[in-house]
Amino acid sequence: MFPNSPGVGRSPHLSRPFQRHPGELFGEVPVPPALLHLTYQKNANLSRMLMGGNVLAMPQVSSQPWSYGNRTPIINPVSSPSQFQNRKRRSDEGINEYDLKRQRFQSPQQPPSIIHQSVPLRDDLPYSFPGLLLQQPPRSPAVNGQVQSSGDAWLFEDVETTLPVANDKLSQQILDLFQACQQQISDLKKKDICRAELQREIQQIFPQSRLYLVGSSLNGFGTRSSDADLCLVLKDEPMNQKTEARHILSLLQKHFYTRLGYIERPQLIRAKVPIVKFRDKVSGVEFDLNVNNVVGIRNTFLLRAYAHTENRVRPLVLVVKRWAGHHGINDASRGTLSSYSLVLMALHYLQTLPEPVLPSLQKSYPECFNPAMQLHVVHHAPRNIPQYVSKNASSLGDLLVGFLKYFAIEFDWKNKMISVREGKAMQRTDGIEWRNKYICVEEPFDRTNTARAVHEKHKFDMIQEEFMKAWVRLRDNRDLNSVMPLQRIVGKQK
Template sequence: MFPNSPNTGRAPLPPASQQHQLRQAGVYEGFLAGMNSDLLTQRQQRQAHIDFQNKMLMCWNMALQPSSYGNPNALASPASSSSTLQNRKRRSDEGNNPYDVKRQCFQPPQQPLPVLHPSVPLRDDLRRSFQGSVPLPLLQSPSAPETNECISNTGDSWLFEPVELPLPAAKDKLSQQIMELFQACQQQLSDLKKKDVCRAELQREIQHIFPQSRLYLVGSSLNGFGSRSSDADLCMVMNEELLNQKTEAMHILSLLQIHFYSRLSYIERPQLIRAKVPIVKFRDKISGVEFDLNVNNVVGIRNTFLLRSYAHIEGRVRPLVLVAKKWASHHGINDASRGTLSSYSLVLMVLHYLQTRPEPVIPSLQKRYPECFNSTMQLHLVHHAPRNIPLYVSKNEATLGELLVGFLKYFAVEFEWAKKTISIREAKAMTRTEGMEWRNKYICIEEPFDGTNTARAVHEKHKFDQIKEEFLKGWVRLRDNRDLNSVLPLRGIIGMQKK
């Protein structure tokens, strides 16, 4: 019932150094009495533990040592802390400038919801010294048996090694322009390491509150399709089970928002965004990177490494995806918060197009290597899957320019939007079913692991019509002149990256 406790069913005691503060807060003795009472039901014990946890968080904020990441002088002093965060002094970084977060206004931390969920254990070297911590592995498992040829236990430092992938020859003007854009805008290894430094520091901070959690870098930062200006997505894993995103995840994120806001001077205005998968959105002042943090959206970890495999299986994939994302963003159809396509959906559309050529450019990796992309694989093995998948040698010799024109044409005039579902898992356009996920939807794109519709944000007809219109206009322009400048301000985008 209490996952951080060495004794099942009994709540863990706080460290001795904090018990005096807890007594002053008036919660410690009451908590102990409640937990040891035979008269309380399990539900009452659970609620007592939750109330205790919420009050203890504020006491921890007074007791914890400042982080070495960023400027500790900007932290609130213990004297100015309060359990309600009311009447505190304005932080020095708290100005009146607008903070644009996809039509969300900044909201100060609210009282967290009374929900508790068990967490998973971590490696010893990623753990703080908290009473009740259990030394079990998560990311790496030296004693875990190898389950197939794609998985090894040699660590994860390879994620930061440059990938030696032959780039496609650019024989025509349009292909040369695509390669020039790709080489100027692709995420550099230094960009990835900068994001991971912040991830590691945040993980240490979060483990003050949830000692057995683990923070993953996911999305375009790690899947190979990121650009230098890409935001970073983080997934905090409590365990591999589903969380109720409306209650449990919201409660956890509200605790993190309070902690970030009151204790971490290098985190700029953390905001709790209520959505189907809620996030805390914030900016790291040190790196300048924008982050979105969710809880237990583990499918994001699985698809990160699936897409990473696609990114590095054939040399034409990454340049084509990058130019498609830049094009869609420039023409206003790459923003799920405004009813158009998410970057993830765009990547799946490009992969689907490459899979469905008369001579495929790439295969379905889930069909070819099912043991490496099993949806039930434990998370500490998932990141090993892409390591030993060989390059795919395609008989399709189309240039990047030809593929880009073909991509726009395919979704402008060939794809049957009303009848078909995009599936990279099956490497084909599947006939729509009558399931709730697909019924009366304008665009259907199958998430390759959980089968949901990644394009569900496109729920207004005029947005759908806008998307189709942009594909048609882009195809006609490139078909007629084969010049990337006709659909993108090429010099301006490249110039911005060089600043």
């Protein structure tokens, strides 16, 4: 279903073409230093600025373009416990509060109390983490000193999918929006170059760790403006997100801030699954980094399989996400629906039509989505799924109107929960994930409620109202402009 062709990419930040290391995208094996060392240069001025304690003698920072070589010498926390004292504010910090959407965060100027003052950095004192039992995937054999491709480059190739035919205005508008906004291969490559460089840095603190690119960047539902999600895997057993994961992220936040000049605004977000948010100055991409939230790796490739199973899926999901974002109901941090929940809702609708557009892949191919499958082979499983041919001939416009109607007046929110795993609406149980919740969307692997952020009645009512208004408008005029400003949305992508 996905082409398996070797890929040679060119980064705008590298001076010559490069051959990707097998598994580089997923952090399965350490990236060869020669690959990333190409033309990265150290920014000596920035190093002196961060290391120097005398503000008056501090030189001006060079205005040359950022590169992944902009890192500072290591500061040993033992010998320099007050490394943030007497330090002039970096020009990129700004004075405005970083928009964290009401989330609490840990300021770099206030080291969290859980940071040990003797935290070792890099190879001289590699961090020892209890329970580190990761199985390293096999390396491909080297020929003349060069590692040969194992076929993972297929993830960087455009999937050869024929777009559906649009015989009406609404369907054509959906297709036009999709083609203007969908993530390009070049966007994905920019994100992965940063991931590979960060993995090299992090492996000097946690030598056996692996850094995975997950979420919309890889699952087929990303847009040109999508942020990137990263999952750092340290061990093969569950990790306490409130203690262990938060502590590890605080170490990484401190390391990013003091050593990596190309990382901007690293902030620790104390959510249920804590993350470090930051911006990569080289690519301009915003990243969210979590630790050991491995379900995100599994569901990335489940959704990728759905995205490329039927050619109407990706355009429909993209327009749903854009519509929800425009109307303020696509932000879990503000008590509405996450993009992940919206994708699952769209897949569920396509599974439950009288003539389904999609099957339940987990039921049809359980061996490809086994929750116990080792992480380093998870991304290969979807390639074993045969092409699916749906008997449903509905247009994209009809599917969008039907989706809005289904959740506006047909779905039983009070008694049912959405299950893509089962391919149907299921009766709610009395479990804590489902009891007294306004919206219940089952995570396909760990079976938690991905819509638990909708915990206020007025937010649920607002979501229902937006579904109802959009359904009525599209039913009556079949014009996508009546529910979202197409020209403005497309213009933001250019």
